[in-house]
Amino acid sequence: MTAATHASPRFTTLDEVAPLHADLVALRHHFHQTPELAFEEHATASSVAARLAEYGYAVSTGIAGTGLVASLSAGTGRRAIGIRADLDALPIHEANTFAHASRTPGRMHACGHDGHTTMLLGAARHLAATRRFDGTVHLIFQPAEERGFDSGAKRMLAEGLFERFPCDAVFAMHNHPGKPSGQMLFRSGEFMAAGDRVFITLRGVGGHAARPHLARDPVVAAASLIMALQTVVSRNIDPAQTAVVTIGKLQGGQALNVIPNEVQLGLSVRSFDPAVRALLKERIVALAEAQAESFGVTAEIDYVAGYPVVRNAPDETAFAIAVAKELVGAENVVEQMDRLTGSEDFAYMLEARPGCLVRIGNGLADAGSMLHNPHYDFNDANLVVGAAFWSCLVERYLAVDFTGDDRAA
Template identity: 40%
Template structure:
């Protein structure tokens, strides 16, 4: 397969059409039975049974949930150290679904509101499709069905730490994700930094309580908290360059319970999103100083806890170019868009620190406006026609990547 013919693309498109009803049913089954991060036991069993029937080789269990399986080429001239990875995430969100359909979530307070049911079904369909090329592939394809993308520290990092990339040394890795702002049938890509690093911020302000009529006899943590919030926003406007995307949001504040009582403590939390790892480090240092010194100036004390989240997701230039070319050849150039940077985060970024790869945005948007049709919404309802697009793009990208590695 050093050269990829039009016939190969036609085979992929035809088989994706034929597999679509099955893959749609799989997606709906997973959607009916969502499972939270690190609790995806049913989904893990479903994926494992499906791949076992295709004759895949299974890797060790790196975590309690999730599946890693190898499609080994049966091409006599294949080089088995030549490996490309395809990844899907399998967990759901703690969210009550508000859609009305015959395959809505059957689990109270749990929903696939980020499209991971779509991703899992697409990758299973891709596994079926690519298994039909196993006598032609010049190398092997590793399928990673990863748990816990939605819950920091996520499933990617512990899988890597458990030995995923010691047992396999892939040349490239690819994944896709549903995006409702992109029309179904299209994909979008971007070279370089695509998604932000995300850290969780937890601030506790300690003061001295007292009567609200005599604030001079107390040390007011509420007033200090207001000044801390304002000061933190200056980091975005005065420390980061206007050309560097950065977001710092305090999204929760709690303190006090009565109109005439100054409380002793205030607790705040929020998030920081940055597209530059060096600036991220600078912000960590300045955040701590700002919180502590503003508090001290107002006669209280404060402590900051930063929970480090996912790193910046950076698409490798060569992998991006290959994925873009594959999408344009498979779908047509008019169906491939240039993505804008996103301040959301993804633990696929951990893989990209170990292996060159690319993250592809899969359009799931419909022509008509739909209530709340956005990620993490209780009304999220992706266009299932995107399942076919996803299978086509993932299958052809893997084939093209192996052909490129083989010198084609």
């Protein structure tokens, strides 16, 4: 492909999308004020669908309950690209006091999905107005990314997402606190960890706190098990490998003078290697059963396989990097960032189609502004950058019928 041939279309710039900024901020603030949890995003999905229909997209709703796909074709090209954004919020009570804080107690957009959705809507509006592409774009608005298992992406795929809306490649974006706003971060290959959830119920015999010898105390068993679980990574996993075992839930008892009948533990387990993932399960189950037996209680273990590893395809990642460099400059692009031990259900889509998950810096903030924190807020400065990136990516990808790295040459 010659440079002249490839340069003939006009591709989106930041300046082109900048006039949409005020509208996008207002829209993002609306979504932030009205958060909805996994598979409950009815009002959010309805609002998104109405806007997309107004822009001229063919909108298919009710996918995985509250998911939807908006499709737009231009020219005669037969290629198709998918762009995904997530809709759901978290069960967190917001601590922010600004005007657009959540209006629903106990629910909050603490992961930036309000921003992800708004960026894709901004791109949808721009692409519909300019239509400088040759092919089909499918915009995938997915529910229940935060669920951790049996998630929105998995259900959309089970309901025939890519059979109904064929895509040659699929892309997604997630904000990244701690990096400069607008900086775009990539990694080819393994990017984000597999994430499993473990629910352990230790059952004993409750009784009076003054007569512990007549009870079988699950609290003491739980305390011992928590300490034992700290040895799984440090003493069973090769130090050259990556693994995380975090006990995030411990519940048992209500009164100081009562030994409860049971105690519940909840674990988050992260890994990249299949053998490590299997070993983590083996050791966690064995320790739970052995610790329970040693204290005369029983252990009920529900080990739930969660999201797979996010693996970015090399060609699609290289393409997205080239588009990012063109849009924001090479100095604002990190081509191979470190692996992240967080998990993402976009991994399911990447198992079905080649593609890339992109990260965008959300600003250099303190720990209180990290993801899943009650003080978090999406950085509105990213709205134009994200919308322009998606627009340019679609235009570049669907510019001509191509193969190989000359897509963004």
